[in-house]
Amino acid sequence: MSKLKVPYKTYLSEDEIPKSWYNVRGDMKTKPAPFLNPGTHQPMSADELRPVFCDELIKQELDNDTRFIEIPDEIYEFYKMYRPSPLVHAEFLEKALDTPAHIFYKFEGNNTSGSHKLNSAIAQAYYAKKQGLKGVTTETGAGQWGTALSMACAFFNLDLKVFMVKVSYEQKPFRREVMRTYGASVTPSPSDTTEVGRKILAEFPGTNGSLGCAISEAVETAVKTEGYRYVLGSVLNQVLLHQSIIGLETKAALDKCGIKPDIIIGCAGGGSNLGGLISPFMGEKLRGEADYRIIAVEPASCPSFTRGRYAYDFADTGMVCPLAKMYTLGHDFMPSPNHAGGLRYHGMSPILSELYDEGLMEAVAVEQTKVFEAAEQFARTEGILPAPESSHAIRVAIDEALKCKETGEEKTIVFGLTGTGYFDMVAYQSFNDKTMSDYIPTDEDLEKGFAGLPKI
Amino acid sequence: MSKLKVPYKTYLSEDEIPKSWYNVRGDMKTKPAPFLNPGTHQPMSADELRPVFCDELIKQELDNDTRFIEIPDEIYEFYKMYRPSPLVHAEFLEKALDTPAHIFYKFEGNNTSGSHKLNSAIAQAYYAKKQGLKGVTTETGAGQWGTALSMACAFFNLDLKVFMVKVSYEQKPFRREVMRTYGASVTPSPSDTTEVGRKILAEFPGTNGSLGCAISEAVETAVKTEGYRYVLGSVLNQVLLHQSIIGLETKAALDKCGIKPDIIIGCAGGGSNLGGLISPFMGEKLRGEADYRIIAVEPASCPSFTRGRYAYDFADTGMVCPLAKMYTLGHDFMPSPNHAGGLRYHGMSPILSELYDEGLMEAVAVEQTKVFEAAEQFARTEGILPAPESSHAIRVAIDEALKCKETGEEKTIVFGLTGTGYFDMVAYQSFNDKTMSDYIPTDEDLEKGFAGLPKI
Numbered sequence: 001m002s003k004l005k006v007p008y009k010t011y012l013s014e015d016e017i018p019k020s021w022y023n024v025r026g027d028m029k030t031k032p033a034p035f036l037n038p039g040t041h042q043p044m045s046a047d048e049l050r051p052v053f054c055d056e057l058i059k060q061e062l063d064n065d066t067r068f069i070e071i072p073d074e075i076y077e078f079y080k081m082y083r084p085s086p087l088v089h090a091e092f093l094e095k096a097l098d099t100p101a102h103i104f105y106k107f108e109g110n111n112t113s114g115s116h117k118l119n120s121a122i123a124q125a126y127y128a129k130k131q132g133l134k135g136v137t138t139e140t141g142a143g144q145w146g147t148a149l150s151m152a153c154a155f156f157n158l159d160l161k162v163f164m165v166k167v168s169y170e171q172k173p174f175r176r177e178v179m180r181t182y183g184a185s186v187t188p189s190p191s192d193t194t195e196v197g198r199k200i201l202a203e204f205p206g207t208n209g210s211l212g213c214a215i216s217e218a219v220e221t222a223v224k225t226e227g228y229r230y231v232l233g234s235v236l237n238q239v240l241l242h243q244s245i246i247g248l249e250t251k252a253a254l255d256k257c258g259i260k261p262d263i264i265i266g267c268a269g270g271g272s273n274l275g276g277l278i279s280p281f282m283g284e285k286l287r288g289e290a291d292y293r294i295i296a297v298e299p300a301s302c303p304s305f306t307r308g309r310y311a312y313d314f315a316d317t318g319m320v321c322p323l324a325k326m327y328t329l330g331h332d333f334m335p336s337p338n339h340a341g342g343l344r345y346h347g348m349s350p351i352l353s354e355l356y357d358e359g360l361m362e363a364v365a366v367e368q369t370k371v372f373e374a375a376e377q378f379a380r381t382e383g384i385l386p387a388p389e390s391s392h393a394i395r396v397a398i399d400e401a402l403k404c405k406e407t408g409e410e411k412t413i414v415f416g417l418t419g420t421g422y423f424d425m426v427a428y429q430s431f432n433d434k435t436m437s438d439y440i441p442t443d444e445d446l447e448k449g450f451a452g453l454p455k456i
Numbered sequence: 457m458s459k460l461k462v463p464y465k466t467y468l469s470e471d472e473i474p475k476s477w478y479n480v481r482g483d484m485k486t487k488p489a490p491f492l493n494p495g496t497h498q499p500m501s502a503d504e505l506r507p508v509f510c511d512e513l514i515k516q517e518l519d520n521d522t523r524f525i526e527i528p529d530e531i532y533e534f535y536k537m538y539r540p541s542p543l544v545h546a547e548f549l550e551k552a553l554d555t556p557a558h559i560f561y562k563f564e565g566n567n568t569s570g571s572h573k574l575n576s577a578i579a580q581a582y583y584a585k586k587q588g589l590k591g592v593t594t595e596t597g598a599g600q601w602g603t604a605l606s607m608a609c610a611f612f613n614l615d616l617k618v619f620m621v622k623v624s625y626e627q628k629p630f631r632r633e634v635m636r637t638y639g640a641s642v643t644p645s646p647s648d649t650t651e652v653g654r655k656i657l658a659e660f661p662g663t664n665g666s667l668g669c670a671i672s673e674a675v676e677t678a679v680k681t682e683g684y685r686y687v688l689g690s691v692l693n694q695v696l697l698h699q700s701i702i703g704l705e706t707k708a709a710l711d712k713c714g715i716k717p718d719i720i721i722g723c724a725g726g727g728s729n730l731g732g733l734i735s736p737f738m739g740e741k742l743r744g745e746a747d748y749r750i751i752a753v754e755p756a757s758c759p760s761f762t763r764g765r766y767a768y769d770f771a772d773t774g775m776v777c778p779l780a781k782m783y784t785l786g787h788d789f790m791p792s793p794n795h796a797g798g799l800r801y802h803g804m805s806p807i808l809s810e811l812y813d814e815g816l817m818e819a820v821a822v823e824q825t826k827v828f829e830a831a832e833q834f835a836r837t838e839g840i841l842p843a844p845e846s847s848h849a850i851r852v853a854i855d856e857a858l859k860c861k862e863t864g865e866e867k868t869i870v871f872g873l874t875g876t877g878y879f880d881m882v883a884y885q886s887f888n889d890k891t892m893s894d895y896i897p898t899d900e901d902l903e904k905g906f907a908g909l910p911k912i
């Protein structure tokens with residue numbers, strides 16, 4: 001087995017869980033572009049955001065300067081339920097690949113939500129409760145975020161209304177039942193319960209739904225319901241802030257093992273996991289203290305980084321949200337229905353978009369059959385059945401480790417294993433049955449999405 | 457929160473994983489009764505067992521004396537993938553119940569098989585591989601054992617044929633896909649691929665299947681296929697031996713915290729989890745070094761301890777297996793189809809049967825709606841969605857904690873949280889929809905099962 005003298009799993013102790021989140025914007029010279037009011041094209045003020053978001057979260061959203069923000073006690077207590085998460089030395093995978101590379105992964109799936117999403121869900125539920133709200137609304141795609149938020153809301157006794165992308169709602173009835181067990185109500189999106197949903201249904205009657213569309217419905221419901229606000233599981237600056245706990249723990253565990261990574265890899269849909277994982281490493285890079293290769297991995301069927309445009313766009317299909325400057329495929333873009341799992345959002349976190357635009361990180365797009373091949377190999381060697389999303393990172397980690405095999409380099413690769421695939425067995429079944437196919441949008445497909453970008 | 461000064465989760469370090477399994481039979485004055493040859497009614501010799509079981513496992517099965525058996529390196533390496541499992545101080549549940557009791561649970565669900573079954577699966581796969589076999593056969597009920605064994609066989613590159621109880625096969629297609637992802641073949645039982653399956657199908661065409669019936673098919677297939685043996689996930693002495701790692705870790709973690717439990721609670725189907733959890737505590741009890749209340753919890757719909765007979769019976773419906781002396785409802789007994797989840801075996805581990813018969817432990821039967829009420833409360837407070845099986849133990853742990861609330865006693869309760877319920881959402885859905893019902897067999901129902909007991 002490996003020559004490295006580190007445990008298979010490195011757990012921090014309970015009191016080593018970070019006491020503060022790290023806000024990478026504090027170290028960015030060029031800050032991420034502000035949200036714009038879609039009417040005036042002026043930066044959105046806190047007051048303008050207040051009907052949609054919780055007050056404290058708006059503060060975090062707009063704070064481009066404070067580097068460390070203390071984690072409130074109630075959130076810290078909840079973190080102790082499932083954190084610290086282990087940093088795993090993938091000895092069995094290294095052996096199977098016969099690579100000189102050292103591979104580590106930060107495993108965020110050992111909680112009932114099955115992913116890292118819980119890190120931000122509990123924070124957002126806490127601030128909503130603290131503000132005295134009755135409940136919150138949200139959207140969910142693959143269902144990880146909705147599940148996480150339902151757990152968080154149950155913990156603080158908050159009501160929760162979830163709009164679930166229709167194709168996921170149908171493919172994943174069990175996700176819905178987990179949310180219901182935690183007391184949430186779940187509606188397939190687009191639905192006839194909102195104006196925007198009815199409009200989209202009228203225009204595209206057979207639609208599978210999209211995250212952008214579910215966001216529109218959730219925002220409309222929050223704004224129109226007394227005592228409710230809207231919360232979002234990715235893309236936003238506040239979410240990356242909360243998710244920094246992944247990276248902070250990863251860095252602390254690596255430091256404990258005396259290891260400095262060469263390559264850091266994460267899957268990227270809206271950017272919550274990747275942004276959280278890389279934050280302290282990117283901080284060092286921004287401050288000129290260290291250098292790392294940082295790789296975002298996205299599906300070839302929804303390639304916002306690798307084939308999108310860096311432009312202002314609506315965060316949602318229904319155009320009820322503020323405009324965000326981000327790498328985007330256009331808010332009308334809908335990934336092919338044969339695309340399994342999450343990572344199907346048309347845009348990308350404004351923070352990551354800015355960092356990518358500055359050349360501080362790379363991006364790779366991978367096809368899903370290759371992703372599931374990596375998932376199967378990982379499951380069989382490392383004993384964890386990964387989420388399709390996470391398997392994008394596994395794919396590229398394996399590819400980089402195989403390059404090391406060719407060159408003989410002993411690089412250290414760290415990737416984020418964001419979650420488990422227990423609710424993704426429909427996708428695994430199509431892989432097992434060899435009926436899974438790939439889809440790469442043509443340039444013409446993408447042009448249609450770009451045509452809908454607002455002129456700013 | 458709690459006054460106890462212990463972490464929320466206690467993890468042993470990797471090198472504190474026990475190096476040996478503990479064989480409680482070594483401390484039992486009256487040993488569990490031996491298997492009998494169904495033809496001669498004489499104890500089965502190792503040679504008679506050899507066509508069915510692996511050689512080394514037969515040795516372990518028949519060894520009533522050796523107290524500690526070293527864990528081979530290859531198994532120990534695999535254990536490091538998912539062990540040590542955490543001992544959790546259920547602070548949030550204590551708070552919700554407002555009880556002076558201290559509640560701890562040993563959580564065995566943080567691995568892809570979703571339960572403790574992996575502890576024995578990897579051991580049995582290892583010994584099969586060591587013997588140079590091509591593959592193994594087995595049965596699975598709720599699917600936990602089959603999943604665990606598929607992971608273990610993938611790790612050692614062994615072929616695996618699983619017979620899955622028909623009702624579970626239909627209710628849990630995703631369990632099947634996990635097993636397939638790990639390379640196993642899965643057949644619903646009863647099937648037409650075996651003589652015994654065809655016979656049962658002819659006699660009961662609409663049957664939902666049972667563990668006893670799936671065992672018959674798996675044994676027949678093993679015996680008739682060159683290079684194959686049969687492996688079993690519960691009931692057997694060898695399984696309790698491997699599962700002792702649960703109890704050894706639990707005791708080590710409690711000792712680390714300076715805590716001596718008053719009550720130890722585990723769910724009991726065939727007895728693998730309960731037998732493993734209690735083993736070191738029972739050892740102390742047998743040696744007169746300490747005393748504990750030990751409670752087995754079983755479903756009211758399949759009450760082998762509380763309403764069964766302590767008698768020799770067939771381990772399987774098809775009567776191809778040896779006779780085992782155990783608490784049994786008769787090998788013809790099939791639990792009502794409205795019973796969700798596992799714990800549906802007609803008999804009980806011979807070791808536990810003997811200990812129960814000697815009055816060294818108690819047993820309680822609980823109804824499933826009460827079980828799911830406990831599961832929901834646990835999920836919402838402790839953040840883990842429990843398996844229906846495990847929730848039997850949660851139910852009684854909560855009941856005991858509520859008794860402490862009445863009496864004001866500060867008892868320490870430890871229970872086994874054997875697994876997660878992510879593949880049990882059909883059952884949760886019926887609970888959420890309030891369509892779940894209870895079923896308690898009448899005395900007449902039970903008499904029918906007893907009528908089939910062999911005359912010895």
